[in-house]
Amino acid sequence: MTTVPDGVPQVLLHHIGGEDVPSADGATFDVLEPVGSAVYVRAAAGGAADVDRAVAAARRAFTDGDWPHLRARERARVLTRVADLVEAQGPRLAALETFDTGLPIRQARGQAARAAENFRFFADLIVAQRDDALEVPGSQLTYVHRRPVGVAGLITPWNTPFMLSSWKLAPALAAGCAVVLKPAEFTPLSASLWPQILAEAGVPAGVFNLVHGLGEEAGDALVRHPDVPLLSFTGESATGALIAANAAPHLKGLSMELGGKSPAVVFADADLDAAIDSTLFGVFSLNGERCTAGSRILVERRVYDEFCERFAARAAAIVVGDPADDGTEVGALVHPEHTAKVLSYIEIGRSEGRLLAGGGRAPGLTGENYVAPTVFADVPPTARVFTEEIFGPVVVITPFDDDAEALAFANAVRYGLAAYVWTNDLVRAHTFAQRVEAGMVWLNSHNVRDLRTPFGGIKASGVGHEGGYTSLDFYTHRQAVHVSLGDVHTPRFGAGAHAKDGS
Ligand SMILES: NC(=O)C1=CN([C@@H]2O[C@H](COP(=O)(O)OP(=O)(O)OC[C@H]3O[C@@H](n4cnc5c(N)ncnc54)[C@H](O)[C@@H]3O)[C@@H](O)[C@H]2O)C=CC1
Numbered sequence: 001m002t003t004v005p006d007g008v009p010q011v012l013l014h015h016i017g018g019e020d021v022p023s024a025d026g027a028t029f030d031v032l033e034p035v036g037s038a039v040y041v042r043a044a045a046g047g048a049a050d051v052d053r054a055v056a057a058a059r060r061a062f063t064d065g066d067w068p069h070l071r072a073r074e075r076a077r078v079l080t081r082v083a084d085l086v087e088a089q090g091p092r093l094a095a096l097e098t099f100d101t102g103l104p105i106r107q108a109r110g111q112a113a114r115a116a117e118n119f120r121f122f123a124d125l126i127v128a129q130r131d132d133a134l135e136v137p138g139s140q141l142t143y144v145h146r147r148p149v150g151v152a153g154l155i156t157p158w159n160t161p162f163m164l165s166s167w168k169l170a171p172a173l174a175a176g177c178a179v180v181l182k183p184a185e186f187t188p189l190s191a192s193l194w195p196q197i198l199a200e201a202g203v204p205a206g207v208f209n210l211v212h213g214l215g216e217e218a219g220d221a222l223v224r225h226p227d228v229p230l231l232s233f234t235g236e237s238a239t240g241a242l243i244a245a246n247a248a249p250h251l252k253g254l255s256m257e258l259g260g261k262s263p264a265v266v267f268a269d270a271d272l273d274a275a276i277d278s279t280l281f282g283v284f285s286l287n288g289e290r291c292t293a294g295s296r297i298l299v300e301r302r303v304y305d306e307f308c309e310r311f312a313a314r315a316a317a318i319v320v321g322d323p324a325d326d327g328t329e330v331g332a333l334v335h336p337e338h339t340a341k342v343l344s345y346i347e348i349g350r351s352e353g354r355l356l357a358g359g360g361r362a363p364g365l366t367g368e369n370y371v372a373p374t375v376f377a378d379v380p381p382t383a384r385v386f387t388e389e390i391f392g393p394v395v396v397i398t399p400f401d402d403d404a405e406a407l408a409f410a411n412a413v414r415y416g417l418a419a420y421v422w423t424n425d426l427v428r429a430h431t432f433a434q435r436v437e438a439g440m441v442w443l444n445s446h447n448v449r450d451l452r453t454p455f456g457g458i459k460a461s462g463v464g465h466e467g468g469y470t471s472l473d474f475y476t477h478r479q480a481v482h483v484s485l486g487d488v489h490t491p492r493f494g495a496g497a498h499a500k501d502g503s
């Protein structure tokens with residue numbers, strides 16, 4: 001096992017009502033580090049009783065506390081302090097995240113910086129946010145303002161856990177909600193940094209609560225809790241469908257950021273150098289454990305052979321290694337169970353396409369979770385490795401002959417998260433963007449984020465979007481307050497059969 005970083009406790013506890021607490025029944029579960037697959041810590045295994053305590057604490061903080069009623073400027077100050085603290089702790093945070101997830105340290109630093117930016121962004125947004133007023137002159141004024149929804153349940157995945165939790169925490173807290181966060185059981189470490197950061201920044205006790213545990217236990221209890229009116233979930237599409245079904249009897253608000261199998265479409269007229277740089281980074285960054293990965297590359301036949309040859313050579317040269325090394329480009333996959341899934345897809349790919357690079361565990365490395373960047377060419381759009389999310393460093397390349405075929409192949413899967421298009425023909429680029437089934441499209445660009453824009457997918461990739469005001473819409477409800485300006489007359493009931501305005 002690699003050395004456990006300083007300061008990691010023996011047990012990761014829940015954080016409920018401002019206190020670090022074990023599970024009510026004392027249960028814990030093992031957490032593995034990905035480099036040596038060794039148990040390095042135990043985490044409290046939350047159950048219904050722990051979720052119930054956390055929701056009660058959040059509800060008290062919401063109904064009796066100041067947080068929902070603070071001026072936007074005051075909440076923004078707290079959020080900005082969170083951003084400052086995350087930035088100040090960035091190197092340590094990135095090191096812990098790398099240790100827990102296997103993400104390359106340089107990319108983990110980028111994710112820590114993005115987490116700070118998420119808080120800074122939503123701090124700015126709530127101060128800038130305006131409400132609406134509609135007037136019928138002399139008659140009625142209506143103003144529409146936002147009220148925080150209440151206790152938000154936040155359920156997050158393991159792939160870039162700290163950043164993705166910040167993407168939910170920042171808008172939920174900005175909106176004035178209290179929260180219960182249930183992080184993924186594979187990677188609970190970085191979530192355990194939130195209590196201290198948020199308390200130091202000035203988030204009142206009880207506004208933020210953390211319950212560790214398994215999805216089917218702690219996660220499920222949160223989903224079914226009657227005092228949690230909305231859930232923001234990021235994870236697999238199958239889990240999202242189950243959560244939607246389990247939440248349905250409680251009529252909860254749902255935001256679902258789910259899986260992906262996004263196409264990167266390269267036309268023959270594209271800048272091939274730029275397209276190769278971008279498609280490589282797009283599928284192999286974050287170890288390929290990335291929902292927006294461009295994991296299906298569609299290439300126009302005229303440049304197909306050249307693209308495949310150059311792409312495969314670059315993939316073979318990617319530095320796979322210890323996630324803590326600065327030079328590492330692909331680290332260790334998160335967990336042996338996930339590695340086994342990725343390797344099983346590689347075996348399937350051998351009979352569905354032509355192997356150009358990789359093809360199994362990365363050679364020369366000790367540790368079972370190192371997988372070589374793997375490239376399959378000539379993969380038909382009906383293949384399993386073309387249609388199913390692998391969520392690892394595996395990419396398929398498929399040739400196409402014209403725009404219609406490119407579009408048909410791009411849309412041939414059940415997912416619809418992102419699409420990337422490479423062409424120097426503007427009309428073609430925009431036409432493709434309008435027809436491709438994807439929540440987000442990047443033209444001649446890799447996945448550059450603008451936090452003001454809605455982020456999310458369609459089809460099996462999600463329900464609802466988050467980002468910018470879309471997030472604030474989710475964590476608030478809009479209340480319309482109607483005010484008479486004088487000449488609104490109530491129809492007169494009970495004043496006799498011929499009341500003037502009665503109807
Ligand atoms: N669209 C997006 O923005 C993103 C989507 N993802 C997707 O996440 C997946 C990988 O993450 P995983 O952690 O493996 O996903 P997962 O669906 O297995 O788990 C996600 C979270 O849900 C919890 N959970 C599992 N079963 C539950 C249940 N019955 N009730 C309540 N909670 C439950 C887990 O404990 C975990 O915290 C991939 O499919 C990936 O595409 C990941 C990042 C971003």
Ligand SMILES: O=C(O)/C=C/C=C(\O)C(=O)O
Nearest residue numbers: 159290291292293449455
């Ligand atoms: O940028 C975001 O808000 C979310 C990004 C999520 C990923 O990059 C991912 O898991 O693919």
